Amino acid sequence: MNNAKFATALHILSLLDYSKDEQLSSEYIASSINLNAALVRKEISNLKKLGFISSREGNGGGYSLTRASSGILLSEIYFAVRQAPLLGRTNSPNPACTVGRQINTHLDNLYAAAELSLTDKLKQQTLADFTKNFDPA
Amino acid sequence: MNNAKFATALHILSLLDYSKDEQLSSEYIASSINLNAALVRKEISNLKKLGFISSREGNGGGYSLTRASSGILLSEIYFAVRQAPLLGRTNSPNPACTVGRQINTHLDNLYAAAELSLTDKLKQQTLADFTKNFDPA
DNA sequence: TGTACTGTAACAAATAGAATTACAGATGAA
DNA sequence: TTCATCTGTAATTCTATTTGTTACAGTACA
Numbered sequence: 001m002n003n004a005k006f007a008t009a010l011h012i013l014s015l016l017d018y019s020k021d022e023q024l025s026s027e028y029i030a031s032s033i034n035l036n037a038a039l040v041r042k043e044i045s046n047l048k049k050l051g052f053i054s055s056r057e058g059n060g061g062g063y064s065l066t067r068a069s070s071g072i073l074l075s076e077i078y079f080a081v082r083q084a085p086l087l088g089r090t091n092s093p094n095p096a097c098t099v100g101r102q103i104n105t106h107l108d109n110l111y112a113a114a115e116l117s118l119t120d121k122l123k124q125q126t127l128a129d130f131t132k133n134f135d136p137a
Numbered sequence: 138m139n140n141a142k143f144a145t146a147l148h149i150l151s152l153l154d155y156s157k158d159e160q161l162s163s164e165y166i167a168s169s170i171n172l173n174a175a176l177v178r179k180e181i182s183n184l185k186k187l188g189f190i191s192s193r194e195g196n197g198g199g200y201s202l203t204r205a206s207s208g209i210l211l212s213e214i215y216f217a218v219r220q221a222p223l224l225g226r227t228n229s230p231n232p233a234c235t236v237g238r239q240i241n242t243h244l245d246n247l248y249a250a251a252e253l254s255l256t257d258k259l260k261q262q263t264l265a266d267f268t269k270n271f272d273p274a
Numbered sequence: 275t276g277t278a279c280t281g282t283a284a285c286a287a288a289t290a291g292a293a294t295t296a297c298a299g300a301t302g303a304a
Numbered sequence: 305t306t307c308a309t310c311t312g313t314a315a316t317t318c319t320a321t322t323t324g325t326t327a328c329a330g331t332a333c334a
Contacts, residue, residue, distance in 0.1 A: 002139040002321075003291060007227040007244055015236050025310070032234040036293050041312065058301025059309045074247070078224075086223065086255070087215075090144040097169040099152050099271060106270045107144055110211070110262070117258035118223070121251050133243045134236060139290075140322060162279070173324055178281065195332025196278045 005081040008033060008043050010130065013052060013077065017069040017131045023062030043081075050080050069131060075122035086115045142218040145170060145180050147267065150189060150214065154206040154268045160199030180218075187217050206268060212259035223252045 011033050015024060026044065030037040044063055047053045054066045090107050093100030148170050152161060163181070167174040181200055184190045191203045227244050230237030 121254035
């Protein structure tokens, strides 16, 4: 995870939670994140598929949360943007070597356990918990 | 962490632990990982600085572990190769926006807590624990 | 003195990520 | 009905990161 997807997704969702009653445009969101509006729409398209966000096209349209932020776990957001193993990819080692032949199995187990401890932690906090950190000013 | 550094480092250290009494050459290690020998030497140069490995130049030279594998925590290996925040980088949001101005502080806190839960997990296992998973065949 | 190594730098290639542009389609309002 | 304002999405370029390659100086054993 060397990209900014998690930060971007959480920023988007925080904004939508923070402005619960309005539809926010991709342009507005993009200017808050300081990112291209098309990229925002792309990331939102992913978050829509997963049911976090709904959109309205056309004049006056925009985005809003579909679920209560108090029910959205940060771990769900993590899974929504996760695209690669947390600890990086593995190599394609030499099967003729005792260590090479077995290491990816052991790495996979280790990575799974490590990632689980991280997601367990993220499970303890909701989007609502996160957004209530923000000072209204 | 979208690279294979952790897997590579752990592979190198596993080999050295597995062949405790011999000096292994970068060529040998590279062929087990299926990686270029110069890259192996480069990663080893990092692990040397941190005291995990010592080397001997010249004919018959190579690499060996300097510390007992039972005293090397997997969390130490993680820190040795860590180069970016685990959950990815943050954006450079708009300071004129209430959310934008504050989000990186909150993200940093969250990232720190999440990473800690992962490293705590890795702390529970040593290199020796890891290598004893390997069947000798 | 030759051979087998490490150490390291310079460079090239491949891949991934981010940014840009463009435009079709939807929708509300004048 | 027509205009302006949006979303949705694809195509493309740009940039950074990661990996791979080559080369060669320096070290040490035989």
